[in-house]
Amino acid sequence: MTVKDLEVREQRLRSLHADNYADLLRFVERRVPASEAEDVVSTVFLTAWRRLDDVPADPAGARPWLFAVARRSMANQSRSWLRRQALDVRLAGHSTAEVPDGARGTAARVDLERAFRSLSVADREVLALIAFDGLTSDQAATVLNCRRTTFAMRLARARQRLRAALDDTPATTSPVKDHV
Numbered sequence: 243m244t245v246k247d248l249e250v251r252e253q254r255l256r257s258l259h260a261d262n263y264a265d266l267l268r269f270v271e272r273r274v275p276a277s278e279a280e281d282v283v284s285t286v287f288l289t290a291w292r293r294l295d296d297v298p299a300d301p302a303g304a305r306p307w308l309f310a311v312a313r314r315s316m317a318n319q320s321r322s323w324l325r326r327q328a329l330d331v332r333l334a335g336h337s338t339a340e341v342p343d344g345a346r347g348t349a350a351r352v353d354l355e356r357a358f359r360s361l362s363v364a365d366r367e368v369l370a371l372i373a374f375d376g377l378t379s380d381q382a383a384t385v386l387n388c389r390r391t392t393f394a395m396r397l398a399r400a401r402q403r404l405r406a407a408l409d410d411t412p413a414t415t416s417p418v419k420d421h422v
Contacts, residue, residue, distance in 0.1 A: 251294055254294065255287070255290060255291050255294060258287075258290060258297065258304055258308065259287055261301060261305075262304070262305055262308050263283065263287075265305075266283050266286060266308055266309065266312055267279060267280065267283050269309060269312060270282045270283055270312055270316065273316055274316055274319070278319070282312060282315050282316055282319065283312065285315045286308055286311045286312045286315060289311050289315070290308060290311065329366075329370055329374065333355065333358065333370075333374065353408060354408065356407075357404055357407035357408045357410075358404065358407075360407045361400065361403055361404060361407065364396070364400075365396075365399075365400035365403055365404070366400075367386075368382070368386075368393070368396045368397050368400045369397070369400050369401070369404065371385060371386075372397060379393055379394055379397065382397075
């Protein structure tokens with residue numbers, strides 16, 4: 243691609259942005275929280291840049307194409323949010339089912355949950371694929387689109403960070419007594 247071609251592509255994207263940004267932002271703001279709307283619109287224009295040859299040349303065709311990309315981006319974002327919520331529910335349900343009720347067990351669950359939540363999203367995802375979703379390392383590597391050896395390294399590091407977070411959590415051996 244020549245410099246001239248790149249300049250033409252850049253000018254086309256700038257024109258698409260100038261003509262559609264405000265309307266696209268209003269469209270997205272009606273559907274997602276305002277704090278997330280600009281991120282969605284940014285994703286739309288990033289997609290448009292990457293797939294500029296797929297964007298209809300006619301402005302009347304480009305506009306609905308951009309709105310369709312926005313709708314799919316919002317759907318992806320919504321599915322991602324729902325997956326995170328489902329993981330939180332599974333985490334809470336998984337901990338409750340396996341640990342008998344009691345002060346010491348409750349403290350251990352709270353410590354584990356606190357340690358788990360202190361990890362990065364990437365570490366939680368790696369651990370959850372194995373522990374909660376029951377995937378093998380090969381399957382989890384496929385989900386994350388990486389080699390099995392890369393996944394194994396990420397898993398080992400995530401487990402180390404979870405152990406370290408648990409070690410940093412004060413152990414509760416006896417229930418707290420109320421002082422009157």
